Amino acid sequence: MDIFTAATTAIVTSVLALSLKNRGELAIMISICGGVLILLQFLPQISEIIDCMKAMAQAGGMDGSYITIILKASGIAVLVAISSSICKDAGQSALAVKVEIAGRVAILITAMPVIYGLFNVITKAMR
Amino acid sequence: MDVDLIFKIAAIGITVTALQQLLMRSGRDDQAMLTTIAGLVVVLMMVLNEVRGLFDTIKALFGL
Numbered sequence: 001m002d003i004f005t006a007a008t009t010a011i012v013t014s015v016l017a018l019s020l021k022n023r024g025e026l027a028i029m030i031s032i033c034g035g036v037l038i039l040l041q042f043l044p045q046i047s048e049i050i051d052c053m054k055a056m057a058q059a060g061g062m063d064g065s066y067i068t069i070i071l072k073a074s075g076i077a078v079l080v081a082i083s084s085s086i087c088k089d090a091g092q093s094a095l096a097v098k099v100e101i102a103g104r105v106a107i108l109i110t111a112m113p114v115i116y117g118l119f120n121v122i123t124k125a126m127r
Numbered sequence: 128m129d130v131d132l133i134f135k136i137a138a139i140g141i142t143v144t145a146l147q148q149l150l151m152r153s154g155r156d157d158q159a160m161l162t163t164i165a166g167l168v169v170v171l172m173m174v175l176n177e178v179r180g181l182f183d184t185i186k187a188l189f190g191l
């Protein structure tokens with residue numbers, strides 16, 4: 001699927017969801033489905049980008065574990081963005097905020113080793 | 128798993144709405160409600176299947 005198919009899918013999905021506006025629950029399910037289909041077609045291409053960035057970072061000499069952490073944080077951000085936007089579309093912005101808070105906590109936990117390493121470097125430099 | 132799924136869900140939605148209106152006009156309100164709920168559950172299962180596939184792909188891709 002190229003970008004044209006993705007754009008057309010998005011337009012067709014929005015029009016169909018609009019036509020089912022009096023059945024709000026089906027409209028949101030159609031929009032979820034359309035969004036999932038577009039993402040599923042583009043995720044393999046993202047995997048190539050990720051491989052390129054991994055190779056570049058390793059050639060640049062960065063520690064492998066830091067790349068994993070950055071990747072996990074990006075994945076959590078993507079997931080939380082998808083989920084919170086669906087919640088907002090369904091009119092539940094409070095749920096969207098809670099999902100975003102959960103995502104921040106998850107990213108913080110994932111990045112704990114980096115923060116710890118920075119803390120160690122700073123304390124070592126201060127002694 | 129392509130664009131046909133969206134049309135399938137739209138078709139199910141329109142069918143369920145039409146059936147619900149039909150049953151309500153002929154006075155069988157409880158059957159109308161049952162049809163609505165059944166259609167909703169069917170569509171929910173289909174959508175959740177796709178969402179599960181998406182989340183599995185994201186998990187494998189980002190190493191979560």
